[in-house]
Amino acid sequence: MPPSRQSKGKRRDPGIDIEALAQQKAKYFRIHAEETHFLASDPTARDKAIAKLYQNPEVKKGPFCANTLVGLDDDPDAFLRAVDEVFENPDRSIDQRVIRMHAAMSGLLVFNQHKIKKPLSNYKGLEWKVHARSHKIHNEWMNKNIPAPHTRLNAFALQGPVQKPLTPPPSRVAPTSTKPLTPNAVDGILSKAKRDDLLKMRFVLEGNIAEDRGVWEVESYCMKRSGDVVYNVLFEDVDEPIPHDEADMRLLLHDSLVAV
Structure with missing residues (x-):
């Protein structure tokens, strides 16, 4: 039997909720996109707030990756709960928006590593399904909520609807x-x-x-x-x-x- 046809019954695990994982990952994408879009309206204030954030000794230094954010002795669940607490803060000052933007990307990296990549390493095909679904959710949200920049690349699209091709x-x-x-x-x-x-x-x-x-x-x-x-x-x-x-x-x- 060809390898690609083996163990078909083991492709899915009833304890893995692909939709829930994808929705949570898309949440990090969405919050990061929201804050990035808003902060782009005042680059000077944004950059000042970013510099202020990185002067905070509690912000971990080193390569911006999951292993830097959550060390071997750290609890990824506690880290992700702290990220959620940042999201729940109603403050929308420039400083807090920068913190939200940073938290969203940090949460995304840790979530990818500890909630998707590691747990799904033994389930063939499930990891990419989570990624694919989360990207689809995010793309749909972006199309509805974040206007595309008016550049030469999309100028033709702004002139009117484009007829879809008859074939892919x-x-x-x-x-x-x-x-x-x-x-x-x-x-x-x-x-x-x-x-x-x-x-x-x-x-x-x-x-x-x-x-x-x-x-x-x-x-x-x-x-x-x-x-x-x-x-x-x-x-x-x-x-x-x-x-x-x-x-x-x-x-x-x-x-x-x-x-x-």
């Missing part, structure tokens, strides 16, 4: 022929020599129900200074690519077919 773009059309991926094939796809070829490939994620299936492709990848590679994966029903590390990619490829 070529990259979103479902492949007509696919084949399963063996473990050796996955190793080859993720090898350094094949990374550029990966950008030309298209895949179909399998699933027991229609919502689990879909076409996806790698839009781009980048290598960090540490040598780790991050792949930006674009799913057919998500507007923006979702970052995947190598472990995430292996899980995704494990459950996918490759277009031929």
Whole structure:
């Protein structure tokens, strides 16, 4: 049996609420977007408030990542509760808006690490579903609440409605022929020599129900200074690519077919 078809009954865990995780992650996105949008109206006051925030000795110094915010001896749940307390503060001064913006991004990093990535590491396909759903929720909210900047890039869209194409773009059309991926094939796809070829490939994620299936492709990848590679994966029903590390990619490829 092909690897991508194995253990179908184990793809879902009844104790994992994908929608709840996605809604919470989207909340961090939303609050950060709200405050970023508001603070952009007065960059001088914003930058002054940011400088003031980082003079606070309680603000942790170091790379802005989950491991800096929550150390090995720290409680991520306590950290996220503190973030929620910031959100509940009714104060909307410039200083407090900067704190809310900082808290939203901090909460997002910690939530991703301790509530999504670690708990879902053994559940193939579920992590990307949370990311995909949260991005969809956020994109829908953004389209309704945050006006797009009037730039040359979207000037044509402001002139009037654009007729939708009769067929999807070529990259979103479902492949007509696919084949399963063996473990050796996955190793080859993720090898350094094949990374550029990966950008030309298209895949179909399998699933027991229609919502689990879909076409996806790698839009781009980048290598960090540490040598780790991050792949930006674009799913057919998500507007923006979702970052995947190598472990995430292996899980995704494990459950996918490759277009031929």
